[in-house]
Amino acid sequence: MSIPSFPDDRAAADAPVESSPVEYRVEEHIETLRVRRSPKYSVFLIAGAGLGILVAMILTFAFNGTGDTSPNTGLVYTSSQVFGFLALICITVGVVLGGLTALLLDRMLAGRTRDVVVDRESVRAED
Structure with a gap:
């Protein structure tokens, strides 16, 4: 089916509109x-994870004990190894604390529930 081309908008407005054989059924539920x-x-x-990384950075560079040897193994750890540990x-501690904070907030906000009446409408095309 080809689409007719109109020279201007007035001709398009005057063109006949084909009626659709499709019927619609509207259902409402409250x-x-x-x-x-x-x-x-x-x-x-x-x-919580971001806060844990920040705390790990602060602890790594606040206490510069990387030049000392480990008393048990005799190894010297670099600052990047200390940061990794x-x-x-x-x-892990930050994620746990963040999760606990979210749970506590969820429990505090649970008392503020309210009921809302909703008009649900569904439209279906029938052939």
Whole structure:
């Protein structure tokens, strides 16, 4: 089927419109929903991990004990190795603390639930 081309908009407005043989059925449902706010856990977990990295950096460079030998093994650790060890521990602790903070906020906000009446409408095409 080819689309006719019109020289201007007035001719397009005067063109006949074909009627569609498709019928639509509209269904309405009124429902009651419970709405409440909850924190985004991923944001709290990422913030806890970021805080853990920051704490690991501060601890690495605040206490410069990298020139000393380990009393058990006799090895000398570089500052990047010390940072890696501290980062493993601090990131884990930060993620746990961030998750606990999100859980506490979720429990505090759970009391602020409210019921909302919603008019749900669905339109279906029938042939």
